[in-house]
Amino acid sequence: MRLLENLYCYIWTGKGNNCNSYLFAHVLRGDRPHVLIDPGHVVNEINERCLDQLLSVMGRDGLKPEDVGLIINTHSHPDHCEANEALIARSRTRPGKPSQALVALHQDEDVYRREMAEIMAKMLGQQVGFEPNFYLKEGDLSLGKENKINLKILHTPGHSPGSVSLYWPDNRVLITGDVLFYGGIGRTDLPGGDSKLLKRSIERLSELDIEYLLPGHCTQFGTMIKGRDNVRQNFASVRLSYFPLL
Numbered sequence: 001m002r003l004l005e006n007l008y009c010y011i012w013t014g015k016g017n018n019c020n021s022y023l024f025a026h027v028l029r030g031d032r033p034h035v036l037i038d039p040g041h042v043v044n045e046i047n048e049r050c051l052d053q054l055l056s057v058m059g060r061d062g063l064k065p066e067d068v069g070l071i072i073n074t075h076s077h078p079d080h081c082e083a084n085e086a087l088i089a090r091s092r093t094r095p096g097k098p099s100q101a102l103v104a105l106h107q108d109e110d111v112y113r114r115e116m117a118e119i120m121a122k123m124l125g126q127q128v129g130f131e132p133n134f135y136l137k138e139g140d141l142s143l144g145k146e147n148k149i150n151l152k153i154l155h156t157p158g159h160s161p162g163s164v165s166l167y168w169p170d171n172r173v174l175i176t177g178d179v180l181f182y183g184g185i186g187r188t189d190l191p192g193g194d195s196k197l198l199k200r201s202i203e204r205l206s207e208l209d210i211e212y213l214l215p216g217h218c219t220q221f222g223t224m225i226k227g228r229d230n231v232r233q234n235f236a237s238v239r240l241s242y243f244p245l246l
């Protein structure tokens with residue numbers, strides 16, 4: 001679903017676990033112009049074919065996996081990045097084009113996922129073995145040239161050490177990964193979780209001017225949050241319900 005001129009939202013609607021994916025379309029120079037945030041699972045715990053579903057809904061919007069030039073992972077849990085490798089493989093299929101989609105995540109997250117590989121594989125299922133091409137750093141990330149999108153990368157640890165949120169000031173869009181949801185917060189009981197850090201990260205996000213809050217998962221309350229007042233209310237409700245527990 002197209003939310004804004006260059007931004008598409010693919011909200012997970014299956015019964016099992018998978019993340020929401022977001023896509024900045026037609027921004028990068030060259031023949032792979034799309035940037036995909038969190039491609040999610042290939043297949044989840046109840047055998048739903050998550051990647052096939054994502055590619056199918058992308059296809060309805062005219063967006064092809066071989067046109068993805070960059071995959072950004074908000075963090076390294078398998079329900080956000082298991083499909084990296086499959087997508088990279090798809091991006092290689094264009095004849096005569098040796099390049100492939102690049103992958104980026106925060107360096108702290110890359111260190112964490114390597115240290116925790118065995119434990120996380122047991123807890124969350126299949127571990128993912130992709131190699132990042134570059135690291136996301138706190139600060140500005142400009143995508144493309146003509147349809148330039150200026151993002152701010154915010155290092156927001158707590159759910160995991162190298163979790164990042166992506167802020168697009170021009171349209172007041174915030175992609176939160178598993179830091180913050182509609183009426184909820186990311187879990188901190190997995191290895192690498194830190195409730196104090198999560199609280200601090202959420203407080204930091206609450207200072208931004210946000211019109212669209214796009215989280216990594218749906219909750220019983222809903223998915224994305226539209227409207228500045230609704231976003232503010234969500235921060236207030238999370239503070240009230242969860243902060244005393246952190």
Ligand SMILES: [Zn+2]
Nearest residue numbers: 075077159178
């Ligand atoms: Zn997660």
